[in-house]
Each structure stands twice: as C-alpha cells, then as structure tokens.
Amino acid sequence: MNIALIAHDKKKDDLVRFAVAYKPIFEKHTLFATGTTGLRIMEATELPVHRFQSGPLGGDQEIGAKIAKNEMDAIFFFRDPLTAQPHEPDVTALVRLCDVYAIPLATNMGTAEILVRGLERGDLDWRYIVKESSDQENGNN
Numbered sequence: 488m489n490i491a492l493i494a495h496d497k498k499k500d501d502l503v504r505f506a507v508a509y510k511p512i513f514e515k516h517t518l519f520a521t522g523t524t525g526l527r528i529m530e531a532t533e534l535p536v537h538r539f540q541s542g543p544l545g546g547d548q549e550i551g552a553k554i555a556k557n558e559m560d561a562i563f564f565f566r567d568p569l570t571a572q573p574h575e576p577d578v579t580a581l582v583r584l585c586d587v588y589a590i591p592l593a594t595n596m597g598t599a600e601i602l603v604r605g606l607e608r609g610d611l612d613w614r615y616i617v618k619e620s621s622d623q624e625n626g627n628n
C-alpha cells in the first residue's frame with residue numbers, strides 16, 4: 488500500500504516515534520511524506536521514503552494529487568491544532584480529498600494507533616480491489 492506520513496512541526500517528534508515503533512508494519516509498504524517529515528522519518532527508521540516538497544511549499548497538494556489519482560491508500564497526518572499554518576488552505580484541501588475519495592486519514596496518535604493496526608490486520612485490503620477496478624477502467628491493466 489502507498490502510505491503518506493505528514494506532521495506539523497510540533498507533532499514531528501510524535502510521528503517519528505510512531506514510525507519507529509511501527510517500523511515492522513511500515514516497512515511492508517511504500518512510504519511517502521512531505522519534505523521535512525520525510526527526512527526525519529528516513530533518518531530515524533532508515534526506511535526509504537518518497538519525499539515531496541515541504542508542506543508550506545506545496546507538499547500537501549502533491550499528496551492530494553496522488554489521492555485524486557487513486558494512488559494513496561492511507562494518510563497519517565499529525566496536525567497541530569494549536570498553531571496557525573501559513574498553508575492552512577492546503578491542509579484543508581488534503582483532508583477534504585481524503586473525504587472525497589474515502590481514504591483512511593489519521594490526524595492524531597489515537598486514531599493512528601487504530602489505523603496502523605487495521606493496516607496490519609488487512610482491514611484496508613479493500614483498497615486493492617478499488618485500485619484494481621480503477622486500473623481496469625483506465626486501461627492500465
């Protein structure tokens with residue numbers, strides 16, 4: 488599965504700890520991240536991470552574009568609800584696209600624990616079916 492990992496600055500330590508704790512699960516998947524978050528996760532876990540631009544420079548939108556193309560299966564986005572972000576519209580747009588395409592999105596540690604365990608248990612395997620049928624519609628297979 489394609490998994491995106493994103494965290495605002497004050498939540499980066501939490502997401503890095505989370506990624507390290509669940510490395511045995513994450514290493515079975517393809518990881519994507521916004522720029523700074525991705526760097527931190529790569530350094531801490533030594534897992535490969537496809538890095539996009541930093542969030543304020545368009546990284547959230549790049550991940551949103553992958554959602555719109557049905558190329559992202561789950562998002563871990565540790566948002567900071569107490570700090571104004573210069574790119575708040577991008578953040579809102581990313582969350583909105585998750586809702587448009589029914590992509591599982593965890594915005595805090597509590598939900599992230601459930602999502603990562605669901606990922607491991609196969610609760611997201613329906614995504615393979617969705618992707619297969621959309622590939623067939625697009626003539627990709």
Ligand SMILES: O=C(CO)COP(=O)(O)O
Binds near residue numbers: 525
């Ligand atoms: O701002 C972000 C998400 O909105 C995260 O971007 P960085 O990972 O580059 O800090």
